[in-house]
Structures are given as structure tokens and as C-alpha cells.
Amino acid sequence: MSTTFIHDNFLLENKYAEELYHTYSKKQPIIDYHNHLPPQQIAEDAVFANIAKAWINGDHYKWRAMRTLGINEQYITGSASDKDKFMQWAKTVPYTMRNPLYHWTHLELARYFDIYDLLNENSAEKIYNETAEKLSLNEYSTRGLLKKVNAELVCTTEDPIDTLEHHKKLAASDFSVKVSTAFRPDKAILIGNAGYNDYINKLGEAAGAEINNYADLCTALRKRIEFFHQNGCRLCDHGLDQIYFEDFTENEISLIFWKKRENKELSSEEVLKFQSAVLLFLAETYHEFGWVQQFHLGALRNNNARMHRILGPDTGWDSIGDYPQAQKLSAFLNALDSKDKLAKTIIYNLNPADNEVMATMIGNFNDGSIRGKVQFGSGWWFLDQKDGMTKQLNALSNMGLISCFVGMLTDSRSFLSFPRHEYFRRILCNLLGDEIKRGELPADMEWIGKMVSDISYNNAKNYFDF
Known part of the structure; x- marks a missing residue:
């Protein structure tokens, strides 16, 4: 296995x-x-344009988890850049264990992007870049x-x-x-x-x-x-x-x-x-x-x-x-x-x-x-x-x-x-x-x-x- x-x-x-x-x-x-x-x-x-726009914008499930972790609203619904919002979400993911967000996050990365790495602060940059590259392709419209x-x-x-x-x-x-x-x-x-x-x-x-x-x-x-x-x-x-x-x-x-x-x-x-x-x-x-x-x-x-x-x-x-x-x-x-x-x-x-x-x-x-x-x-x-x-x-x-x-x-x-x-x-x-x-x-x-x-x-x- x-x-x-x-x-x-x-x-x-x-x-x-x-x-x-x-x-x-x-x-x-x-x-x-x-x-x-x-x-x-x-x-x-x-x-x-990037995974933050597809994945974080409008997702109040993720927003609640980020707020609970103490992340400032500017990185959730505020003026922070898409990449910064994604990085803050990546920081949150390990803390979501036993919340369905942990399962959903990794299922979605696997099924849409063939990414099987765990999302966290260490993998965030690589995953952000890899998903951005794929999202630019027609098959990801x-x-x-x-x-x-x-x-x-x-x-x-x-x-x-x-x-x-x-x-x-x-x-x-x-x-x-x-x-x-x-x-x-x-x-x-x-x-x-x-x-x-x-x-x-x-x-x-x-x-x-x-x-x-x-x-x-x-x-x-x-x-x-x-x-x-x-x-x-x-x-x-x-x-x-x-x-x-x-x-x-x-x-x-x-x-x-x-x-x-x-x-x-x-x-x-x-x-x-x-x-x-x-x-x-x-x-x-x-x-x-x-x-x-x-x-x-x-x-x-x-x-x-x-x-x-x-x-x-x-x-x-x-x-x-x-x-x-x-x-x-x-x-x-x-x-x-x-x-x-x-x-x-x-x-x-x-x-x-x-x-x-x-x-x-x-x-x-x-x-x-x-x-x-x-x-x-x-x-x-x-x-x-x-x-x-x-x-x-x-x-x-x-x-x-x-x-x-x-x-x-x-x-x-x-x-x-x-x-x-x-x-x-x-x-x-x-x-x-x-x-x-x-x-x-x-x-x-x-x-x-x-x-x-x-x-x-x-x-x-x-x-x-x-």
C-alpha cells in the first residue's frame, strides 16, 4: 500500500x-x-489565477478554522495578497486534524492536482506554485x-x-x-x-x-x-x-x-x-x-x-x-x-x-x-x-x-x-x-x-x- x-x-x-x-x-x-x-x-x-481564488475565497469553513487559530482577518477576507492568504491557510491545515477540513484539503489536492504531499508551512510554497501552473491550463477552467x-x-x-x-x-x-x-x-x-x-x-x-x-x-x-x-x-x-x-x-x-x-x-x-x-x-x-x-x-x-x-x-x-x-x-x-x-x-x-x-x-x-x-x-x-x-x-x-x-x-x-x-x-x-x-x-x-x-x-x- x-x-x-x-x-x-x-x-x-x-x-x-x-x-x-x-x-x-x-x-x-x-x-x-x-x-x-x-x-x-x-x-x-x-x-x-491561483488556488487561493479557487479554494479560499468564499469558503467560510476555512475562515472559521483560521480565525480560531488566531489569524488576522486581513489574511481571511481582507486585503492581503492571494499568496499570503494561502500561506496562512497552509499554516492552519496541520491544526485542523480531526476536522473534516483536513481530509477534504488533501483529497482535493490529490484529485484535482495529483499532489499527495501534506499541506503545511514547509510545503506551502511548492504547492502554491505547482497549483498555479496547473490552474493556467485549459483543463483547469x-x-x-x-x-x-x-x-x-x-x-x-x-x-x-x-x-x-x-x-x-x-x-x-x-x-x-x-x-x-x-x-x-x-x-x-x-x-x-x-x-x-x-x-x-x-x-x-x-x-x-x-x-x-x-x-x-x-x-x-x-x-x-x-x-x-x-x-x-x-x-x-x-x-x-x-x-x-x-x-x-x-x-x-x-x-x-x-x-x-x-x-x-x-x-x-x-x-x-x-x-x-x-x-x-x-x-x-x-x-x-x-x-x-x-x-x-x-x-x-x-x-x-x-x-x-x-x-x-x-x-x-x-x-x-x-x-x-x-x-x-x-x-x-x-x-x-x-x-x-x-x-x-x-x-x-x-x-x-x-x-x-x-x-x-x-x-x-x-x-x-x-x-x-x-x-x-x-x-x-x-x-x-x-x-x-x-x-x-x-x-x-x-x-x-x-x-x-x-x-x-x-x-x-x-x-x-x-x-x-x-x-x-x-x-x-x-x-x-x-x-x-x-x-x-x-x-x-x-x-x-x-x-x-x-x-x-x-x-x-x-x-x-x-
Whole structure:
């Protein structure tokens, strides 16, 4: 076996795990059905000048680690040169042992750049220069990077007001990787947020209509769903603390929206009623269009008010929340199912204390109409690491059918993040291989291998209507 840290059997602890990964999983194409890649960079086939631009810019996972080590913000989001930022990241890497960043860093160096050296202060200069040289080659453009990891489809995430101009350009191109989009209308739902009325004005402009009342808002959102659908969109995504479900009347919602448009103060009860109404309207519309709806639940965002003022959202100041999830989520899904308007649904959980809640919730609404209609999504954000993914896989296995699982996604802004699919696949194969070794599963490699292939690729291929 190779003496390098990243080797062929990395994370694979026995012959069964090795066979499952190398025979049934490794060569499967990647369907990355949720990420935050900038479609403009794919459409323009952008080239990164150096690894800092491709790897550190926008990566709040790395930023949090660097801050914890005591590195000044100028080397993270500030004015330091790209090379200096990379050098500070290289200094940080040895301190990230047992954080998934350590594994991801070395997997990404290996898979994209064929670099198997450990990244640290001593190797940083050499690695910076070697990656810069390779990034100048055509095969390392954004499209080249996606081809390099055998991506078949990537699905970015756009606001309803987006023109989708870059997706249109990609659809008309000869790029072999399909690039689609997901509809993310949270700004239209969260009526208590600052700037809500300004956003509604922009939504009206995008829809080509003034939004003066709640009916106008629903019409505008439907128009944007139609526009996204016409441009290949087949799924939505919501990033919410929890599902909203309060009793309301149409008159109440109309009055609440009018009050907001008149810049009047809303009570917390009014906010929750309105958010419930819009979410239900959207969910019924998704069902009508045959979309998959995704809900990322449980993040406690923008905890550090001082740094949020300085740097804005999505810069590394979020954490796991401990919101109550079960009752409202059940009522929401039940309300849709009662009307036979429940779309295919994926629920992502950020609080591991709620894993079993989510794993059992999906069973309430898997009605036999579609294989794996309601899914417990892969561990995400703080949980897309070995322990978090294993706990999600175990909860789903114990209380549902892991064989129907649609597998991994990156949920990332980085073009170098796709080895997370490999990471997930190795963890999956090792979990199963270990149970075969212990006699908890039969050594039926053909059947278990088929299950691995399905989770790695086939289930997602069949679930999403692209």
C-alpha cells in the first residue's frame, strides 16, 4: 500500500469495503443536485489565477478554522495578497486534524492536482506554485474542473428575480455537464426581514407586474416559477430555521401584507402566519409543476452581530440551532398530503439531536406512489463530515430504507469541493463493509454493491426529472 496519506483505500478498512467502493461506487458519475456555484463562472468557463481564488475565497469553513487559530482577518477576507492568504491557510491545515477540513484539503489536492504531499508551512510554497501552473491550463477552467470529477449534472441555486442568463447560455452551449438551477424564494417568505419591501419591488419588476396585495405576490411568484420551469428548473430549495405552520385566513394574510407594504409594525404571530401561507402556496405550486422541494432546516444564522455588520451574511458566523421541528413539519406535510399536493420532498437536518425525528417523519408520507418520495437528506453544513454522515446513514437505515436514499451533494460554493462525493461514498462503503465483516450483513457483494451504486448515483438519476 502507498505510504501517502491519501491512497486508494483511504477510509476503507477491509476487503469488503474496498470491493464495494472500487467496483460499485468509484466510477459512478456525480449528480450534484444542490450547490451554490456561481453559474456565471461556468458559463464564461472562468480560469482561476491561483488556488487561493479557487479554494479560499468564499469558503467560510476555512475562515472559521483560521480565525480560531488566531489569524488576522486581513489574511481571511481582507486585503492581503492571494499568496499570503494561502500561506496562512497552509499554516492552519496541520491544526485542523480531526476536522473534516483536513481530509477534504488533501483529497482535493490529490484529485484535482495529483499532489499527495501534506499541506503545511514547509510545503506551502511548492504547492502554491505547482497549483498555479496547473490552474493556467485549459483543463483547469471551471468546466474542466467539473469534467475532471466526472460530474454529470450540477444544480446551482438562484433567487426568483434572477434572469437565468447564464443558465440560458449554458443550455445553448456544447458543455457536456448539464447545469440546472433551483428556485430559492426565501426572501419573499421572510416578511420580518429588513429590506423586505425593497425585495418585493424587485420581484415585481422581474415578474413584469406591480405587487400591491397578497394576490399579486402569489401571481408574481407563480410567474417566476413558470419562468424557471421553462428554463429547465425542476426543484426548489429553502433554507429555514424550521417549517412554519400556523392557522390563518386569507383575509388575515391580505391584511398582514398590506400592513407590511405600508411599513407598519407586524407582530411575531402575524409574521408566522404570513410565512406559513406563502410556504403552503409555494409547496402546492411545486407539486403542480412536478418539482422536488428541498428544506434545509435548523441553522442559527448571523450570531455575531458585530462581524455581520462588517462582513455580511454567509461569512462564517452561523451555527446549529435547537428549534422544535416535529409538530410543525408534520402539520405542513400533512396539509399538503391531505390535498394530494405533496411534491417529492427532501428534508435536511442540521441538529443531530433531530436525526431520528427526521428519519421517522419521512415514513409518515412515503405513500407507495413514488420510490423514496420523501427523503431524509444527507448530513449538511456542520454535519457533512464522517461522524455526521455516519449518524445520518444509521438513523435512516434504522428507521427507513437506506436503499432508497438519493445520496450526497456538495452544498458548496467551491469548484474544488466535489471530492466530498468520494468522501461520502468511501464512508458508506466502509460502513457496509464493516458490517459484512462482523457478520451483520451477508457477503452478498452483488446485491449490496447494487445498493451502493444506487445510493451513489442511480437513485438520484431516477428521482430528479432533469
